Amino acid sequence: MICDSQTIGMVVIREIHARSILSRSKVFDYVVNPYTGCQHGCTYCYARFMKRFTGHSEPWGQFVDVKVNAPELLKREITRRPRGRVWVSGACDPYQPLERKYELTRKCLQILLGHGWPVTIQTKSPLILRDMDTLKGRDKLEVGLSVTTADEEIRKLFEPNAPPIGERIRALGELYLAGIRTYAMIAPMLPGAGGLAATLTGKVDYILIDRMNYHYGDWVYRKYHLEGSSSDKFFFTTGHGLASTFTKVGIECQIVF
Secondary structure: OOOEEEEOOOOEEEEEEOOOOOEEEEEEOOEEEEEOOOOOOOOHHHHHHHHHHHHOOOOOEEEEEEOOOHHHHHHHOOOOOOOOOOEOOOOOOOOOOHHHHHHHHHHHHHHHHHHOOOOOEEEEHHHHHHHHHHOOOOOOEEEEEEEEEOOOHHHHOOOOOOOOOOHHHHHHHHHHHOOOOEEEEEOOOOOHHHHHHEEEEEEEOOEEEEEOHHHHHHHHHHHHOOOOOOOHHHHHHHHHHHHHHHHHOOEEEEEOO
C-alpha cells in the first residue's frame, strides 16, 4: 500500500507499507530488503529482473519503494520463524542514499542482532560506517562490500551512481580494524579488477570472486570498446590471478564461477 510519493532528482520515491519483510532466500536462509529498487542503478545489476513483477514504469535506478513498516514487521516475523542467517540485502543496496534519512536498515539490523540472529550484510556504500555502534562486538555478523574494479574511470561507466571504489575500500579497512568480520565481493569483475590485489590486503577476512553473469550491461562494453574484458578468457585469467595473489598473502579466497 502506497502512503506517500515524491521525486528526488530523477528518482521516484514511494513510501509503502509492505506485507512481509523476512523472506526465504536461495543464497542464505533468509533475506531482508528494506527497499524495492536501488538509487545506485548499476548498469549490470541482476535485480533489474524485479521490474517484471513490481509493475514499475520507471527505468531501473529511477524508482525506490521505501518499506516504512519494515522494522515493525521484522519484530513480529522473527518470533514466528526458526532462526537462520539473514542476508541484508539481496535485491537492493541496504545502504543506498535514502537509508541516511529512513534508517530502515539500521533498525532492522538492531532487531536481528539484538535477538542473536546471524547476519550477512552486502553493500557498496561507506554509509555502513554510520552503524558501527550497532555492528561492533557481534560474533554472528559479517559485512561485505562489493568492489568490482580498481579503476575509478571504469567504475563511472558501469556504476555511475555508486560510491567511489576508494571509499568502499576505506570502509572495509575501518570495519576490519574494528574487529568485524569482513569480506570483499569482487563481483562482477570489471575491467581493471586485477589491480584490486594491491588494495585489499589487511582489510578483509576473505574474498569472493565472480564473473559477469548477466547481460544488462553489455551495451557498456560495446559502447566503450571493452568487449575483451567480458570474455571467458578475461574472467578466468583475472579471477585466478587475483585468487593466487590473495592466497599468497594469507587471505582466504573463493572463485564462485
